[in-house]
Amino acid sequence: EVGMKGGTIIVRGSAGSELGRRMRRGLIAVCGDVGSFAGTMMDGGSILSFGDFEERLGAGMDRGSIIAFEEPDLLPTFKYNCTYSPSFLEILLPELEEYDLPVKDKHVDGKFSRYSGDLAALGKGEIFVWEGD
Numbered sequence: 001e002v003g004m005k006g007g008t009i010i011v012r013g014s015a016g017s018e019l020g021r022r023m024r025r026g027l028i029a030v031c032g033d034v035g036s037f038a039g040t041m042m043d044g045g046s047i048l049s050f051g052d053f054e055e056r057l058g059a060g061m062d063r064g065s066i067i068a069f070e071e072p073d074l075l076p077t078f079k080y081n082c083t084y085s086p087s088f089l090e091i092l093l094p095e096l097e098e099y100d101l102p103v104k105d106k107h108v109d110g111k112f113s114r115y116s117g118d119l120a121a122l123g124k125g126e127i128f129v130w131e132g133d
Contacts, residue, residue, distance in 0.1 A: 015034045047064070
């Protein structure tokens, strides 16, 4: 079983549970909230949400990136690494403005906390949590 293998999906509202399940490549950007188990067993690609993520974010995630602009409840199998401004987001976020996503300059220039995991799986996934103003 394999999930999304490439491309871009823009969700102007909210998304349900298991968004990006087994995703391998591509980008899913959500304006609103995302249901439980987003990015479960993810093997690549990126998920971005300007709303809240429900429980079990990134469960079983091997690789890939999840970008959260609201503070999520992370599983204990994700480890804090550092706080910095990821250069790929300085490129990606301005591109997403073209899709009328709520990207602001403070998001592009802001700092993110980086967590790696899921350490119960391969552990090469990453979750970026925006630090706010």
